[in-house]
Amino acid sequence: MRYLLIIITLISSLYAKEAPFSIIIDEPFNNALLDITEDFDRSMSAVGFIKSYKNGLKESDGIYTNAFDYLASLSNSNGSLIHLVKVGSNADIELRKSIKLSQFAEALGVVKTHDNGYIVAGNTINGSLVIVGLDVNANMIFHKIFGTPNQDKMSKIHLLRDGGVLIIGSSTTSRTDTGNLFQGGLGLNDIYLAKFSMRGEMLWSKKYGSADDENGVDAAEAEDGSIIILGQKNIGREKIPTILRVTQHGEKIWLYDIKGEKNTTAHKILKLRDNTFALSLSQLNDMNKEQIRLLKVDLQQNILLDKTINTNYTSILKDIKEFSDGKIVGVGVVEDQYNSDGLAMLLDSNFKMLAQEHYGSDSRDAFYALKILHNSQIGAVGIHTDKDSQESNMWIVKLNSNLKMAQIFKNGASKANTNTLYAQLLELFRDEIATKKLIIKEDLSIELIDSALYFNVGEFVLTSNQKLFLEKFSLKLLPFLKKNKELFKTLEVSGHTSSEWGMSDFSIGYINNTELSMKRSFSTISYIFNIQNQETKIFLSELLKGSGFSFSKRVIVENREDKERSRRVSFRIIL
Structure with missing residues (x-):
């Protein structure tokens, strides 16, 4: 595998005339960036989480006779914090802010508001979902903690054309003998959707699924306003992607399983310019290594194209986007026996691979999300792990459209x-x-x-x-x-x-x-x-x-x- 990783520091900016656009933010404990967007001023903003912990007991904390009382005393003092990072065109960090809630939370997705603010969504530590509205300086305007009485989990946030925000995730079923089946759930886990306004008002929330274990993974909006949900069904050890079509108000139109000979994991759905949908999946091969599988489907459940990209190592595209010329770029992770790297891959409209690049060190690195920027460059975020370390760090890179690392320049050619x-x-x-x-x-x-x-x-x-x-x-x-x-x-x-x-x-x-x-x-x-x-x-x-x-x-x-x-x-x- 190929390794390339440059940490942008003050020293390098003083002496190097140009350097790769790669930023690593190291905080104590595990931290990560999981989604990215572009701001109206052409900077990039990414969200994820960092960890905050108490160093020790104070006298006022008293003496605890059991671990549960002690943990309860820390419930507002430590845990995961939603974290936002804004990066300028010269790889300078313009803003960093943590959002601390009473129920500590990790951010999994971000979308822009009409006034250049943010809607951030994620999970809380007690199994609820959270949506947070931030202004342009990442000051909190509102936050809503929501979900079912069960254990819920968010996967993605999607901005709809009508200005609404769709939350995609899953909810664990928990019901009594006398409870309403559709309120309690349909199976072990169910696909869970919730639609909000930009002001944080819940417009509707619904569950979908069968008697099996199903999770919501991602969503895309069709030209007619209906929504295609990519989900994951688990039946014992068998893993089956599923796609669900609902109306703009959440009524189910159809639910379809994508069955295959091998276990297949769902990662991303993308609406293409021709109103078909690209699905990024990963499927185990005979060597038990995950391989990239890409599907193109239409609104009538027809599979128009099914392509597997075979490599000698585990490869996954966790996010994909479409360029204006129809090419598709994806980012994810590539793994061999010893480490993993961030993977960037360029494909034509028929899913033929045109180029790929691996970025990372000799430890654990991965990309989780990407954004095609206004000038056809690519912003990508994920994690980087230093050599001989077990803790992940936040990672932001900018790539050119050919997947080569973008450069920043000391002499001002930026x-x-x-x-x-x-x-x-x-x-x-x-x-x-x-x-x-x-x-x-x-x-x-x-x-x-x-x-x-x-x-x-x-x-x-x-x-x-x-x-x-x-x-x-x-x-x-x-x-x-x-x-x-x-x-x-x-x-x-x-x-x-x-x-x-x-x-x-x-x-x-x-x-x-x-x-x-x-x-x-x-x-x-x-x-x-x-x-x-x-x-x-x-x-x-x-x-x-x-x-x-x-x-x-x-x-x-x-x-x-x-x-x-x-x-x-x-x-x-x-x-």
Whole structure:
């Protein structure tokens, strides 16, 4: 396994010009970060728990004759605290706060509110569930402890489109001979759902299941407002994922078991752009090692795709998200005989693995959740364990979209500068933006959107319209790049194609389109380069990079390829 772990410290920030975006927060006893979100100011916030304990008895505590009295005296003095950490673009910790409740609790999930606050949810130490509202500075606005009279457990929190918050978990059945079956429970454990408003008002709560042992794991919302719940059924030693569809008011529509030959564990459900759902599962192989299993299902219980990713070691994706181009990124854990690492994996829309990276030390490390950020970078959280230690620490990393660790820079070429440069580019090209010639994205990429600037099918030679635009475009862009040359590393010019040309079969079509996309990139680079003076040519020779993406980054509109808009070149400024 591959190991890479950098702790960001004051010393490293003073001497290193760049370092991986990896933060380890070490507190006494076990602690962890279990969920992550992005704030309106583009920082990241993560939640989890830390532990707080009394050091010893005070005189006023008296003498206790049994352990239960002593433990009761500590009930408001020690235990798990909900913990929130906010991290800026340069890996600086902007806020850390613990939320202490009368019934100590661990946070398992977080969502953002409309005013940049937080809704945090988790478990209490006595088997109840808790939801906490925090303002932008993590000050507590409200908290509600809720659940059934039984032992309850939360798994995930999900923000619904109507502004409601859905809690997904489980509740242990406990009923008398005369009790109402549906109030007491249906089996050993049941799927438990509760919906709240942003103000912490419970709108409804319900249980679902059968006579077997079932737990709620995660949820996703369909376009029609119905909700698909991913659950876990346990029958003896047999583990079966289950999916449940309910209305927006919680009425059951159907419940379906996903049976297989091997024990299978449910981890995550994700709504995809085409209104189908991706399920991240793990399934034991013949060597008794868990392997990643990914399913795509629709609203009618049909399994559209079933893919297992086989490796030589235990691999689990605990969270998955979808990029705007349809690729899927997942994070989790990979284990061998001696240790575990945080796992990051990139997949195409058919669950074919495109890349994977392992991050960690020579002890216990894992990722639990991820967030795709506004600039297509990835925030991930989990645990890190120091060498020769048995206690886990909080861990936050930022990855690029190719899964390589993002960098922070001492010289200022960071996200803070990206925001400034983005604003400057918007001002520089405001006329072209207003006349719909181009758009500029926050990752400093520039997309041409005027139909006169697209290529015809199979062609790469520049038209007079394209040449005229590139002359005006370079007259603005190149002086800007020269002015800020200490911040820039590369100006990448990428060629793209649609998928209708040269497709006698897939392999030949891909190679033909790869060549065509590279020719489009070369035509653009060579034209811009040749119309410059000698000084600018020397400058560009150290900055320009050409690439061809074939038809891998087609423009998709309403789930269909826009072939005209796909035949293009794009620009990206890389710091």
